[in-house]
């Protein structure tokens with residue numbers, strides 16, 4: 001059993017902990033955090049299904065006052081695991097890395113860290129093999145994770161040499177107040193980091209794109225224009241066939257009721273998924289169109305949960321649990337129930 005710890009029990013950390021708990025070949029040793037946040041209070045109210053460890057600087061008196069039990073220090077947790085999943089706020093992971101290095105423990109960082117924090121910038125499908133046995137991985141951000149899933153899907157089957165993307169980005173997660181109450185769209189400078197990140201992981205694809213922030217919380221939408229490798233056209237039928245056989249891409253239609261990003265959130269809740277989480281990206285069949293030699297389509301990114309499967313792949317890579325992407329992603333998918341809708 002590979003032993004795993006989670007640092008930072010926030011939006012991503014809670015979901016990473018749940019994801020590891022579902023992998024039958026991994027053991028979640030515990031989670032670490034700094035403060036008795038609402039997520040930690042909810043953990044306590046749920047009967048502490050995961051052991052809690054306190055990071056340096058945590059105010060123990062506050063945890064004691066809230067009657068939240070803890071097992072020990074961050075160092076205690078690090079000493080018990082093979083891999084740490086670091087989902088602390090962006091930039092904090094780089095500091096935590098010093099502790100991982102000292103303890104000789106592998107670590108996987110999330111998208112808010114700089115690329116330099118890790119040896120490999122990782123995606124479970126597009127470059128799994130590069131992560132084999134490596135000490136430090138960094139996962140792609142939520143948008144990039146979903147974007148690469150779809151571009152890699154076409155690339156693997158038909159070859160892709162150019163993409164252009166537009167990201168309609170949700171401004172905050174449900175429950176966030178730190179971005180204020182907004183009613184405006186905001187432009188980012190082009191090219192968006194997701195396009196640059198895609199080129200880092202898939203260097204044979206030339207990518208560019210624009211990002212527009214929108215005042216919504218239930219998922220991002222990305223439109224992608226892709227060009228087949230060497231001018232070999234990817235038709236609508238070819239794209240649809242590839243997407244329909246991918247276990248992390250749920251192909252839907254507008255007519256069946258998937259009108260937009262909120263439809264996915266509601267459907268995930270109807271499925272009984274904890275917190276309305278969805279591991280898969282949604283892809284609208286009705287959005288796939290040809291434009292000259294290009295193929296265009298739109299995907300929905302459930303930002304809070306989309307990176308969980310690729311992080312599980314990351315554990316498999318650094319621990320050499322499987323030696324190739326196909327078998328590793330298949331194991332992760334099996335435990336997370338990915339592809340069960342097909």
Ligand SMILES: NC(=O)c1ccc[n+]([C@@H]2O[C@H](COP(=O)([O-])OP(=O)(O)OC[C@H]3O[C@@H](n4cnc5c(N)ncnc54)[C@H](O)[C@@H]3O)[C@@H](O)[C@H]2O)c1
Pocket residue numbers: 007008009010011012013032033034035037039055087088089090091092096110111112113141142173303304307
């Ligand atoms: N929120 C998203 O939609 C999303 C999607 C993909 C990737 N990410 C990335 O995931 C990472 C975490 O983001 P989040 O949204 O879960 O943040 P968050 O603020 O919800 O959670 C961070 C948690 O870390 C805790 N923390 C603070 N200092 C710590 C320390 N020194 N050690 C350990 N824990 C500490 C905080 O108390 C909090 O519970 C970031 O790199 C972010 O860019 C976020």
